[in-house]
Amino acid sequence: MGSDSQPAPGEAPASQRAAVVVAHLADMHLDGTALPRLRLEAVANRLRASSDGIDMIVVTGDLVEATESPDPASDYTLIDELLASIAPVVWCPGNSDDRVLMDRRGFSDVRVRT
Incomplete structure (x- = not known):
């Protein structure tokens, strides 16, 4: 990979590459109480309203x-x-997390849901 001033052969300069916006969420710890659910809903609303547009969400552990x-x-x-x-x-x-329940939802292990 080249620098911004000298891209690698076949690579576009940084100024011409499309940005990818990834949101990373972790440790939601939903437990049946209101506070974690309200926090998640607030984060989801903020992501939805983002002027950058979110290309992918990565959720790691302890959902x-x-x-x-x-x-x-x-x-x-x-x-x-x-x-x-x-x-x-x-x-x-x-x-x-309960991996059996996650698998039933279709998102155990590392998987992309679209």
Whole structure:
């Protein structure tokens, strides 16, 4: 890869490359209480309203406190519905997530949801 002043052969100068905007979210810890859900909704609204436009969302670990939430399946559904409506999402479960429930939603391991 070349520098901005000297791009590598076949590479466009930085000023001519399209920017890619990636939002990274982690440690949502939805647990059935209102505060984590309200925070997630506020973040989703901010991403949706971003003037930059979001090209991809990367969500890493601890989406739901699966052992504490009274309905972790609904929590995963909420996260999926809020974020996938904004941009493609890459999911990576954490130690507090229920991988079986995530797999049922279609986003266990590292996967892109569009």
